[in-house]
Amino acid sequence: MHKLRIIFLAIAVSFTARSAENPGYLYKAGVATAVITPDRPMPMAGYGARKKPAEGKDQDLYGKVLAIEDQKGNRVVFITLDLIGVISELRTAVENGLAEDHKLPAHALVMNASHTHCGPAYGRPELKDYFDSIVKKLRAATTKAIKGMQPAKLSYAHAKCAFAMNRRTPTDKGFRNHPNPNGPVDHTVPVLRVDDTEGKLFAVMFGYSCHNTSVGYLRWLGDYAGFAQQYFEEDHPGVTAMFMMNCGGDQNPYPRGTAEWAAKHGRSLATAVEAALEVTQRYFYHQNRLKGGIQTALKHVNLEFTTEKRDPFPYPVQVIQFGNDLTFVTLGNEVTVDYSLRLKRELGGEGKPVIWVAGYSNVYSGYIPSKRVLLEGGYEARSRPWKPDLEERIIKTAHELFHNFN
Numbered sequence: 001m002h003k004l005r006i007i008f009l010a011i012a013v014s015f016t017a018r019s020a021e022n023p024g025y026l027y028k029a030g031v032a033t034a035v036i037t038p039d040r041p042m043p044m045a046g047y048g049a050r051k052k053p054a055e056g057k058d059q060d061l062y063g064k065v066l067a068i069e070d071q072k073g074n075r076v077v078f079i080t081l082d083l084i085g086v087i088s089e090l091r092t093a094v095e096n097g098l099a100e101d102h103k104l105p106a107h108a109l110v111m112n113a114s115h116t117h118c119g120p121a122y123g124r125p126e127l128k129d130y131f132d133s134i135v136k137k138l139r140a141a142t143t144k145a146i147k148g149m150q151p152a153k154l155s156y157a158h159a160k161c162a163f164a165m166n167r168r169t170p171t172d173k174g175f176r177n178h179p180n181p182n183g184p185v186d187h188t189v190p191v192l193r194v195d196d197t198e199g200k201l202f203a204v205m206f207g208y209s210c211h212n213t214s215v216g217y218l219r220w221l222g223d224y225a226g227f228a229q230q231y232f233e234e235d236h237p238g239v240t241a242m243f244m245m246n247c248g249g250d251q252n253p254y255p256r257g258t259a260e261w262a263a264k265h266g267r268s269l270a271t272a273v274e275a276a277l278e279v280t281q282r283y284f285y286h287q288n289r290l291k292g293g294i295q296t297a298l299k300h301v302n303l304e305f306t307t308e309k310r311d312p313f314p315y316p317v318q319v320i321q322f323g324n325d326l327t328f329v330t331l332g333n334e335v336t337v338d339y340s341l342r343l344k345r346e347l348g349g350e351g352k353p354v355i356w357v358a359g360y361s362n363v364y365s366g367y368i369p370s371k372r373v374l375l376e377g378g379y380e381a382r383s384r385p386w387k388p389d390l391e392e393r394i395i396k397t398a399h400e401l402f403h404n405f406n
């Protein structure tokens with residue numbers, strides 16, 4: 001009798017789970033792409049030693065938008081950019097524009113830059129007209145993405161790609177910027193897959209933790225991230241591919257020095273995206289289909305400096321959650337890899353959402369070393385005179401936002 005009841009209960013539970021899991025789609029999604037390549041020679045961003053303006057382009061630079069809405073109408077907008085970073089003026093202008101155009105709350109907007117070192121120094125006062133044109137194009141692209149939203153299925157998978165190497169090598173004169181095959185890395189390539197209701201792919205957003213510094217010449221180029229997006233789109237006509245820079249503050253692509261290496265690394269990364277999609281191809285079986293509602297939160301935590309009289313830096317920490325399935329933690333500035341490894345370890349795990357940590361989001365103002373990197377010293381540690389408690393402040397804020405949703 002007792003046994004029978006348990007069996008009956010198990011059948012009832014499995015039936016409920018199956019039917020709750022099986023609506024044709026749970027989200028709406030739309031994408032749009034804007035070309036933001038400068039139309040004239042401009043100073044370039046990334047390498048201080050490169051004084052001359054760009055002489056032309058080897059690749060267009062893009063701003064790409066992915067807008068997603070859940071069944072209750074909660075939205076999130078991801079904007080990825082082939083630029084050095086998201087300077088606060090750009091974030092503010094786009095955030096205000098999207099509040100005006102779509103009543104989009106600031107916490108539902110993610111802006112991430114690939115950190116290509118072959119893009120324009122677009123924050124300079126003499127480039128105001130170009131800056132304004134980027135804002136205008138991103139607003140128009142967001143409107144297009146939102147208006148074009150269609151029923152969609154979302155799923156997550158990841159693969160690995162290994163050209164990123166830690167670039168902090170201990171020597172008897174301190175840590176040097178030099179490839180260190182023994183240093184920490186995060187070779188994960190997280191992929192968000194967006195299909196229409198027929199199961200046809202129409203967008204992918206993928207991440208990687210590595211500087212876009214394969215080359216530093218006088219041409220516009222998206223570097224490896226630009227090639228990865230280009231190759232994937234060429235191999236999948238009609239699909240929009242977006243790159244999200246993760247925690248590559250202390251990671252470089254190796255080998256490096258020429259555009260050929262950027263192309264080769266781009267091919268490697270595009271192949272890793274394909275491998276991740278293999279994981280998701282049998283829609284019925286795979287485990288990482290997103291099902292739940294969208295929740296978004298953004299909080300600025302004050303990071304203090306050791307220098308007296310310098311105001312604390314309001315540092316953006318953002319959490320974007322899809323049900324119990326996938327959580328993005330986005331962090332500002334050039335975040336070193338320890339943050340990705342730690343947050344995935346502390347927030348993720350069995351029965352928890354997959355954790356995707358993206359640095360280079362929403363603001364761009366120097367490096368964010370972990371406490372370890374800060375105390376070790378070297379290039380990434382010297383960027384700003386941070387107090388060593390910055391890591392705990394950032395991690396604590398991420399936990400706080402995450403646990404509000406979980």
Ligand SMILES: [Zn+2]
Pocket residue numbers: 115211249334
């Ligand atoms: Zn950098």
